[in-house]
Amino acid sequence: MISARGLRKSFGDFEAVKGIDVEVRRGEAFGFLGPNGAGKSSTMRMIAAVSPVSGGELRILGMDPAVDGPAIRGRLGVCAQEDNLDVELNVRDNLYIYGRYFGLPKAVVNERVDELLDFVQLTEKATSKVEDLSGGMKRRLTIARSLVNRPDVLLLDEPTTGLDPQARHVLWDRLFRLKQSGVTLVITTHYMDEAEQLCDRLVVMDKGLIVAEGSPLDLIRQHSxxxxxxxxxxxxxxxxxxxxxxxxxxxxxxxxxxxxxxxxxxxxxxxxxxxxxxxxxxxxxxxxxxxxxxxxxxxxxxxxxxxx
The missing domain is CATH 3.30.70 (Alpha-Beta Plaits)
Structure with missing residues (x-):
């Protein structure tokens, strides 16, 4: 689903990503871990086809983001770290308007909105204002919105930051169900228990390089x-x-x-x-x-x- 060889990202003289190799397989949950400044966000933005590659090779769904950016973005779902919901719209309209951005027919969007509200357990909040939702509900709505185009790959940047334990576990359950349905998940997180729960494989990045790679259990066996x-x-x-x-x-x-x-x-x-x-x-x-x-x-x- 995602293949990177010698992937680099530079900002002027500063090299944020220093030549990394990554393979993400279909249907798995793949994690990027690392401290602030490790290069995770720069890598995720390149994978999302919104930041150009500075060096190396990157293929997403078999396509080159430098040439096929719009086609790639149409098959990705992106859940940013900050909820960027439209507070002027109610819960249902947040999903409906976003679905229309993809050029989907009204009937199709309405059907998907109903499915997604049920999936993230927000059906009863369909007509509620966004500002009246709890933090966990807003996060679930953001994830629902990222799924409206039925993406092949879902990118999640710190998906449960700021949530209480109950809300985190509800979200973990939704993400696990998505993986079971065949959606490939790419996750960055600072919560190690979250990475252990969700990720089949992961890489640990530090100073723009990958310093370890494997399943959570393999990494524990190798390094502890x-x-x-x-x-x-x-x-x-x-x-x-x-x-x-x-x-x-x-x-x-x-x-x-x-x-x-x-x-x-x-x-x-x-x-x-x-x-x-x-x-x-x-x-x-x-x-x-x-x-x-x-x-x-x-x-x-x-x-x-x-x-x-």
Whole structure:
């Protein structure tokens, strides 16, 4: 569905995307992860055929966006990060007017609007004003609007930003149903649990390059351990710094990460680590054993430092 070889994007002397290879297969959910400034948005805009390629090769649905931009855009659905709904129109008219932009007959648009309102559970809100909707409802309406042309590929930029947990799960369910129906999803997100839930495969980008690629489970296996033992110490009482404590447990796992409030010991047996910690006379005030997550992978690959 999407094929990129040596894809680059430059803005003057600044190179935002530095030659990446990407393959997105039909019917899968593919994710782009990365910190701010990693090149995700620039890549998504090229895939959406609204930003010209600076170098390399990009094919979308077998077509060249430099030549076939209108044809490509007619088969894409785009759900931007910010809801850009028309607040002067009610819920139904937001879908109807957008459908008419694609040149669809009135009867066809009306039928699709009814289907989409039902799909995103907004039928009862059809005549409501957009400003009266909750954040989750607005997001569902934005996704419904991006589906009015029955796209082959749906591009979703941070689809659940700002939503409460209940609204996020409702949206996840809708997106899962779309994938089941054969729509190819391309997603950017900052929520690692969302990427684990939705993405069949993903790439992690950093500084314009792809630093890892695979399924969420494969990435965890390649770049982390099965479990993480979290150790919280009352450092002031014990009179030792976290760095000093980390040296005392360094041999108990594959690696130890020092955070301001705790130590993370990456291991395949977290319970064993905690038992050994106590055997050495160390007394953490709290312990936790959890499975490794995509967030552990993400932070290891891209760092914990904020990027402006």
């Amino acid at each position: 351990t099965r479990e993480v033992a979290e150790l919280r110490f009352g450092v002031a009482e014990q009179g030792e710094t976290h760095d000093a404590l980390a040296e005392k447990v360094a041999d108990l796992g594959d690696r130890v990460e020092v955070l301001p409030d705790r130590l993370l010991v990456y291991t395949d047996d977290g319970d064993r680590v905690i038992a050994r910690v106590h055997e050495r006379g160390l007394q953490p005030v709290a312990t936790l054993v959890r499975r490794s997550t995509l967030e552990d992978v993400f932070l290891r690959l891209t760092g914990r430092t904020l990027v402006d």
